[in-house]
Amino acid sequence: MDKxxxxxxxxxxxxEAMVRRAVSKSALARMASVDRSTIGxxxxxxxxxLPNAQLAADVADALGVSTDWLLGLTNRPETPGDIVAAAMSLSPAERISADEQLLEWHHEAAGYKVRHVPASLPDILKTERMLNWEYAAFEGKRLPEAFAAMxxxxxxxxxxxxxxxxxxxxxxxxxxATGTAYYSGxxxxxxxxxLNFIADQCDEMFPRLRIFLFDAHRVFSSPVTVFGPNLAVVYVGQCYLAFREVERVRSLTNHFDWLVREATVDARHVSSYIRSLID
Structure with a gap:
């Protein structure tokens, strides 16, 4: 790009930035500590x-945009700090499936494929009796709220x-199936x-709902959900680590696709496999 x-x-x-912020020439001149004629x-x-470096930085700071954007070096008007904050954020995580943040992310992903690796069995497919067992130790008895959300x-x-x-x-x-590990008791x-409920949902909603089973001896994944192409969330316990930067979301999408490719039980056979475990 020439001068x-x-x-x-x-x-x-x-x-464009002045119009968006409703800032006049006089106001910008005061904010940047220069004469109105300089802005004119x-x-x-x-x-x-073209302004000198000091003036470029001052007007960018006054308007809340990056100097690089004003100079045509990037198409992102946000400051670098804002870009980083938007690309990755921490959100408090509740234990229950009625978590408002989770519900909001699901609605945000309307029209896109959602890819999910749960921490245990997926909350969206849990029965009321299983939820009752899970939430028995929680104070406040959040079961009705959790079941309604599910x-x-x-x-x-x-x-x-x-x-x-x-x-x-x-x-x-x-x-x-065997009542061991997490399901002991x-x-x-x-x-x-x-298990029958999960198998029934797989039969009724395939291919809209597809479940793949992978061997954790061969591949591994932390709990993660990819909400379409613009958001991926990793569950770390007390908080969610949310990524909105395209490359990070694509990386976690590729990770999920790897789990699918390595699956030992394909989505077409999951319901029959689950019923064989019950038998």
């Missing part, structure tokens, strides 16, 4: 002028707004009902 072209870009973007010269289209999410999935892919370690299903009828 005149860059000066034109600077003038156009400076004007920057905005003249018949005599394009039903709402299931109805959302059944509506066909988005496709839903879930990758689960095989040992999670096996532990539920859960009544056999509760576990059988839970």
């Amino acid at each position: 005149r072209e860059r000066a034109d870009v600077f003038r156009i973007r400076l004007t 010269q920057l905005l003249k289209d018949d005599l394009p002028r 039903q709402k999410q299931l109805a959302w999935l059944a509506s066909g707004v988005s496709d839903y892919e879930i990758a689960i370690p095989v040992h999670e299903m096996e532990a539920c 859960v009544d056999k009828s509760v576990r059988a009902e839970q």
